Structure formats: structure tokens, C-alpha cells
Amino acid sequence: MKKTFAFLTVLLSLGLILSGCAEKTKGPKIGVVQLVEHAALDAAYQGFVDGLKEAGYEDGKNLTIDYQNAQGEQANCVTIAQKLVNDQNDLILAIATPAAQAVVNFTDTIPVLVTAVTDPASAKLVNSNDLPGTNVSGTSDLNPVDAQVRLIKRILPDAKKIAFLFCSSEENSYFQVGLAKKTADEIGLEYVDATVSSSNEIQSVVESLVGKVDAIYAPTDNMIAAGMATVSMVSTPAGIPVFCGEAGMVDNGGFATYGLNYYELGKQTAAMAVDILENGKNPAEMPIQYLEKCDLAINMEAAEEMGIEIPADVLAELQ
DSSP states (O other): OHHHHHHHHHHHHHHHHHHHHHHHTOSOEEEEEESOOOHHHHHHHHHHHHHHHHTTOOBTTTBEEEEEEOTTOHHHHHHHHHHHHHTTOSEEEEESHHHHHHHHTTOSSSOEEEEEESOTTTTTSSSOSSSOOSSEEEEEOOOOHHHHHHHHHHHOTTOOEEEEEEETTOHHHHHHHHHHHHHHHHHTOEEEEEEESSGGGHHHHHHTTTTTOSEEEEOSOHHHHHTHHHHHHHHTTTTOOEEESSHHHHHTTOOEEEEOOHHHHHHHHHHHHHHHHHHOOOGGGSOOEEOOOOEEEEOHHHHHHHTOOOOHHHHGGGO
8 A cells, every 4th residue: 555655646746747847838839040159140039039028928938949059050050940840849930041041941831930131032031021922031130231331431531442251152141242332333432352151261361351452341241240350350450440230240340330239130020929929920921020220330449459530420420
């Protein structure tokens, strides 16, 4: 009898433990694949998590988030995407274009939200940004490229030639550089492409620009963003200011930008996730969303080191 009672006690305890685990993971499951760790993408993810929490969805309580980072490797994106689909998540968040492209290769039924993707349509993630028509929607990090390039002339009125620094395998970067070239043509700036295919090439490519260009423009390119410390290690001592696609790149050694707030972009994506999970919205009918407000950021320490004087009208925008 004592053995039977002890056995029943163990079973009851085990049942309570399992019940507690089930309660902990109750609610929707969201899988997340992020291309690489750097300030902008990290901020987008944190904004997403915080946005969900503000809406009443907290990881570990009434929500399960499976966060995976591909560490900048496309092969890892593919492996992670397949896992998240096989795990039958209720929604998948893909942070950056290569991550999103990997996910859509494995599912056309699970709702997929993207963020930090400049142009989902040109990346073939949706039929159009206004009406996706697929299981994919989300937020774009299309930044004010025109204003960013014009900022070069505002701060460096005598600049004649610039370089576009970006990764040769990132479609987002080609899209942004295409816009940047149109503006450069309009304001009379000559330009040259400076592309890298791996992070190991960043230093040598930037070194090759010394004495040849007056400034560098780097779009929201994931490889360059992750390697900004290397870029600035060469560019700042050489007196070449790097105008960037987003503020996190300025924080890590770049010179100036009109940039998006990626944390707010992530929160905006979270609101879309709530619409899907709670209100049954269909991504196919949810237009790609954009942030309207951009902020000026200038690395004043770098400006002082390079002896660059910021015009009064530009400084006024920092107030």
C-alpha cells in the first residue's frame, strides 16, 4: 500500500510539473530568424519583442519565441528557416532580406513577417509592396537615401567624388545604391562602386579608396554595418567621412546619417503580428509598412578628428 501511495504521489507530482510546463508555453509560437548580429537588426528584434509585450504577449508566459541567429551565413539561414517551418510555428519573423528569402522557400502557408528589408517586392518576397498577395508582409527599412546623399554636399560642399561601399550579394544594397546614384548625378557628384564579398575584404577595399574619394556612402548593408569598426579604423585616420544608412552605423564609427529608428520599426512589425495572431488578418492583404520619421545623427568626435566643420544649418537640426 505504501509503495502504491508513493507511486501515485510521484505520478501526481509529475503531472503537476508537466501541467506547469504546458501552462508556461501556452499561446502562439513565433519563430525568428535574424541574419546577423548588429545594432540595427538587434534593435528591430528587441522592438518586436517589446511591442508584443505591450500588446499582452510575453515570451515564456502566453507566447513562445524561438529566436535563431544565422551569424551572417546564408547556409545557416536556410537551415534555420527549415527548422522553423518544420516546427509549425504560428508566425515567422525574418529579419533582413537573406533571412526572409530563405523562409519563403519553405512555406507559402505560415504567415511570415519581414523587417529590415528595404524593398520586399524587388527581393521577390511579395507580388507588390502595396498588395503582397502572398503569405508575406512586414516593414521596410527604406531610408531617405536622397537626403543622405545630399547631406554629403551640405557638409562637404567641395566634395567631388564618393565611393559606394556595400556587399555584392545584398539585393537591398543594390537597390539603395541605385537610388543614391540618381541623387549623385543630380548634385554633380562623381562616384565609384567599392564592393566586398566577405567581411575579410572590408579593410583592403576601404584602404584602396584612400586618396581617391572625398567621402564614402554605405547603405543599410548588413555586412558593412557589422564591420563598421573596421571601416572607420581605416577611413577616419585617412580623413574620409562615411555617410551611413542608419544611426547604429554612426554609433559604431560612421560619420553621419539621416536614419530610421530600428527599434520603432520592430514595434511596428509587432503590431502587424498582433493583427495576424489576434484579429486573423491575412498577410496577403496587408501592405508593406514604412516609418515616416528619420533622425539626423553625426559623430562629432570623428568630425573633430578629421577636422570637418559642421555647417550651422546642419547643427541646428541636432537641437
